[in-house]
Amino acid sequence: EVQLVESGxxxxxxxxxxxxxxxxxxxxxxxxxxxxxRQAPGKGREGVSYIRSTDGSIxxxxxxxxxxxxxxxxxxxxxxxxxDSLKSEDTAVYYCAAVPSSTxxxxxxxxxxxxxxxxxxxxx
Numbered sequence: 001e002v003q004l005v006e007s008g009x010x011x012x013x014x015x016x017x018x019x020x021x022x023x024x025x026x027x028x029x030x031x032x033x034x035x036x037x038r039q040a041p042g043k044g045r046e047g048v049s050y051i052r053s054t055d056g057s058i059x060x061x062x063x064x065x066x067x068x069x070x071x072x073x074x075x076x077x078x079x080x081x082x083x084d085s086l087k088s089e090d091t092a093v094y095y096c097a098a099v100p101s102s103t104x105x106x107x108x109x110x111x112x113x114x115x116x117x118x119x120x121x122x123x124x
Contacts, residue, residue: 002026002113004096009118012086016122020081022096022115029053029072033101034079036070037108038092038120045095047106049081054101061106064090088124093117 008020022034033052039045049070050059060068069082079096095118097111 002098004098004113004115006094006096006115006118009094009120011121011123014086014088014122014124016086017082017084018086018120020083020094020096020118020120022079022081024077024079024096024098027098027113029074029077029101031101032098032113033057033103034070034072035097035099035106035111036068036079036081037095037097037111038090039095039117040089040092043092045108046092047108048094050104050106051079052101052104057104059106083120086120086122088122091120091122093119 003025005023035050037045051070067085071080096115098113099111
């Protein structure tokens with residue numbers, strides 16, 4: 001059974017930092033790339049980071065580039081999203097998701113497996 005379990009969401013003040021965790025089981029990082037998405041109330045799901053272990057590919061959209069950092073701990077089967085200099089517009093439910101590593105995409109509907117999400121709220 002494939003499972004992606006997020007944690008680390010919280011209420012934080014603007015300018016603060018959070019680190020989200022995504023514990024992955026049932027798939028390997030050789031076979032699947034991992035991305036973080038977020039969804040704010042009334043908005044669509046936005047990809048905010050992608051990492052592919054096989055070749056080290058990493059992606060960030062301009063909205064988070066320079067503030068968010070994605071990484072993998074292979075020993076812990078965990079993908080982290082370090083979020084710094086948080087802004088009120090970063091408020092959303094954050095999800096991790098997995099796509100076959102042959103696919104280089106940040107399009108949500110192409111992702112096969114999803115976690116349940118973790119709430120991040122940034123107060124201004």
